[in-house]
Amino acid sequence: MTQEQTVVDGDWHRVHPASPFVRGWVALAAIIYFFGRDTFERTLQGRGTIGDNFNERTLWLLAGGGVVLLLALGSFVLSWYFTRYQLAEGYVRVNTGFLFKQQRQARLDRVQAIDIVQPLLARIFGLAELKFEVADAGHSAVRLSYLRLAQAKQLRATILGRAAGIADGSETVEVPEAPEQVVLYVPPGRLVGSLILSEQSLFIVLSAIASVLMSVLTESRAFILYLIPAILGLGTAYWRSFNTGYNFTAAISPDGIRLRYGLLDTRAQTVPPGRIQALKVTQPPLWRILGWYRIHVNVAGYGEHHRSEGEHRTMLLPVGRKPEVMMMLSLVLPDPGTADPERVFTAGLTGLDSGAGFVTTPKRAWILSPLGWRRNGFLSTDTALLLRSGRLWRKLVMVPHQRTQSIALHQGPLARLFGVADLVLHTTPGPVAPRLIQAATEEAVSLFDQQGARARKARKLQSSEQWLAQLPPAAMPVPAPPAMHAIRRASTQEEPDHG
Amino acid sequence: MHTAAIDPPGIQWLRVSPKYVTVRLVEWAIGNVIMVGLFSLPLLFVELGWWKWPPLWLAVAVPAALLLIALWRLVLIPRQVRAIGYAERDDDLLIRRGIFFQRTMVVPYGRMQYVDVAVGPVERVLGLCTLKLHTASAGTNAHLPGLPAAEGARLREQLSARGEARLAGL
Numbered sequence: 147m148t149q150e151q152t153v154v155d156g157d158w159h160r161v162h163p164a165s166p167f168v169r170g171w172v173a174l175a176a177i178i179y180f181f182g183r184d185t186f187e188r189t190l191q192g193r194g195t196i197g198d199n200f201n202e203r204t205l206w207l208l209a210g211g212g213v214v215l216l217l218a219l220g221s222f223v224l225s226w227y228f229t230r231y232q233l234a235e236g237y238v239r240v241n242t243g244f245l246f247k248q249q250r251q252a253r254l255d256r257v258q259a260i261d262i263v264q265p266l267l268a269r270i271f272g273l274a275e276l277k278f279e280v281a282d283a284g285h286s287a288v289r290l291s292y293l294r295l296a297q298a299k300q301l302r303a304t305i306l307g308r309a310a311g312i313a314d315g316s317e318t319v320e321v322p323e324a325p326e327q328v329v330l331y332v333p334p335g336r337l338v339g340s341l342i343l344s345e346q347s348l349f350i351v352l353s354a355i356a357s358v359l360m361s362v363l364t365e366s367r368a369f370i371l372y373l374i375p376a377i378l379g380l381g382t383a384y385w386r387s388f389n390t391g392y393n394f395t396a397a398i399s400p401d402g403i404r405l406r407y408g409l410l411d412t413r414a415q416t417v418p419p420g421r422i423q424a425l426k427v428t429q430p431p432l433w434r435i436l437g438w439y440r441i442h443v444n445v446a447g448y449g450e451h452h453r454s455e456g457e458h459r460t461m462l463l464p465v466g467r468k469p470e471v472m473m474m475l476s477l478v479l480p481d482p483g484t485a486d487p488e489r490v491f492t493a494g495l496t497g498l499d500s501g502a503g504f505v506t507t508p509k510r511a512w513i514l515s516p517l518g519w520r521r522n523g524f525l526s527t528d529t530a531l532l533l534r535s536g537r538l539w540r541k542l543v544m545v546p547h548q549r550t551q552s553i554a555l556h557q558g559p560l561a562r563l564f565g566v567a568d569l570v571l572h573t574t575p576g577p578v579a580p581r582l583i584q585a586a587t588e589e590a591v592s593l594f595d596q597q598g599a600r601a602r603k604a605r606k607l608q609s610s611e612q613w614l615a616q617l618p619p620a621a622m623p624v625p626a627p628p629a630m631h632a633i634r635r636a637s638t639q640e641e642p643d644h645g
Numbered sequence: 646m647h648t649a650a651i652d653p654p655g656i657q658w659l660r661v662s663p664k665y666v667t668v669r670l671v672e673w674a675i676g677n678v679i680m681v682g683l684f685s686l687p688l689l690f691v692e693l694g695w696w697k698w699p700p701l702w703l704a705v706a707v708p709a710a711l712l713l714i715a716l717w718r719l720v721l722i723p724r725q726v727r728a729i730g731y732a733e734r735d736d737d738l739l740i741r742r743g744i745f746f747q748r749t750m751v752v753p754y755g756r757m758q759y760v761d762v763a764v765g766p767v768e769r770v771l772g773l774c775t776l777k778l779h780t781a782s783a784g785t786n787a788h789l790p791g792l793p794a795a796e797g798a799r800l801r802e803q804l805s806a807r808g809e810a811r812l813a814g815l
Contacts, residue, residue, distance in 0.1 A: 551782040554750040555651045567651050572784035587650050595653045598751050602736050605755060
């Protein structure tokens with residue numbers, strides 16, 4: 147029944163037969179509980195399964211429950227039977243539904259990112275969901291749930307191999323899983339520390355102080371009671387962050403950056419090289435004590451999902467020190483485009499004024515942001531635009547030139563009075579919204595003009611192939627990729643034409 | 646021709662059709678007449694003695710203030726329409742708008758995913774259309790209203806052709 151053999155082109159495959167149960171176990175449990183409660187209670191109380199006052203009601207309940215259960219099981223079997231997938235001619239096709247059939251197909255070379263997700267129950271059964279984002283028509287991801295873990299990994303390797311052009315679409319060979327090298331691990335202790343020092347904790351402390359003050363001033367204890375729901379809510383937020391950030395591991399492989407994390411539900415994300423559209427490094431005020439930062443990214447497709455899930459998927463580094471931040475930056479942007487990346491990025495993370503070449507808000511406009519004007523600034527390297535802001539909540543945004551979609555200049559009446567303007571870079575939906583605030587008008591205009599030209603130039607020499615070439619372990623430049631590979635890459639870079 | 650400080654130097658802006666003022670006027674009328682009318686109802690009821698509250702001065706002041714704002718916006722409409730401009734460059738399209746809150750945007754041809762032409766009822770009567778550009782970013786809210794239908798069709802073809810020629814990956 148299950149496909150233990152490798153995925154061969156053109157064949158239709160079914161997902162694992164246990165899938166509907168893993169997905170729908172809550173419904174099954176609810177049905178059994180609802181209809182069988184009476185009988186269970188009797189049995190537990192030692193009154194016999196069928197009591198003395200056996201009446202029609204119990205019988206009808208059990209019979210009705212049986213019918214509903216059978217219907218549910220039947221629909222599970224049918225949904226499993228009609229869910230099939232195929233990998234052929236550079237496409238993945240997934241068919242679902244028996245009353246309302248749906249076929250979804252995705253071009254392999256448009257794969258933006260690929261995740262292997264294991265919810266707790268699936269993990270117990272050794273199953274996994276394969277989910278991938280495609281920058282093609284339609285906004286939803288393609289998901290295959292559930293496959294055996296090994297099979298999911300194999301399929302991921304095949305898809306990524308095809309996407310990168312290693313294996314031609316017509317071949318039926320098994321693509322070996324790309325070797326990976328772990329480059330970063332976030333110990334649980336630091337994760338807990340980062341949560342304790344996060345903005346949430348600051349909020350708790352502030353609201354506790356406020357409510358104590360209010361209680362003292364008004365001589366009423368009611369204010370402390372208001373804290374309870376707030377603390378409960380924050381508790382779940384802490385738990386969620388801990389659950390998803392636990393065991394965070396980053397690795398590099400020729401397929402891209404691999405991220406693995408999760409305590410109960412685990413997830414393994416693979417972001418192929420050059421798919422990151424924008425990146426931001428932030429530092430909440432309290433993290434400054436220990437020199438911690440975190441990194442979020444925009445990847446096409448990640449922003450489309452509802453917030454709670456998307457929030458964690460866009461996390462490239464939940465908490466890390468400066469060397470780790472530098473390493474992640476070097477992974478995302480192998481060629482920083484400056485002679486001294488260390489100095490430039492340090493100035494971007496913590497610097498003030500025009501250190502390392504940053505251009506800041508002119509002094510005449512200091513009143514518009516009395517704290518931040520020395521920090522608001524930009525620097526354009528040969529390959530990316532760096533935007534920094536925030537004196538208390540430090541933030542550094544990086545957008546590779548070839549990922550810029552469109553650019554806008556904004557200027558309101560107040561900004562015009564002070565001769566400043568904002569520059570907004572548009573990128574795919576996600577947590578990073580690059581915006582240069584309060585730059586001198588003439589500088590903003592010239593950046594606006596130059597940035598367009600830089601983006602154009604960078605698009606012409608897209609070089610994501612060299613992704614592994616400049617990593618610390620492999621300091622020697624890798625020879626240029628074979629011509630075949632380059633051609634394939636070039637032909638896969640076209641934009642979807644919706645005409 | 647009006648060029649503001651945030652426009653890149655040396656751009657010859659093409660303006661949208663002056664007939665677009667009419668479209669904006671109709672929109673203005675529909676929005677504001679209903680609004681001012683609704684907020685004048687309390688005044689009517691107070692005058693007729695049906696309502697005890699609000700006091701007369703408040704019942705007068707609210708619709709009067711709304712009317713003033715509406716008139717102010719009415720006066721601005723022709724200038725706002727004149728402030729909309731676009732320019733086709735070799736590799737990108739520039740769009741500007743706004744008097745108080747100015748916004749200049751550049752959309753590279755290679756980044757356009759598709760181009761829409763939309764025509765509303767009033768626009769149809771006047772022979773105008775609205776051009777919408779879409780990139781992979783939701784932030785690209787690029788639309789050019791008030792183009793003559795022929796110019797809109799020409800731009801759509803032109804932009805699609807240029808987009809094809811300069812295709813780029815995401």
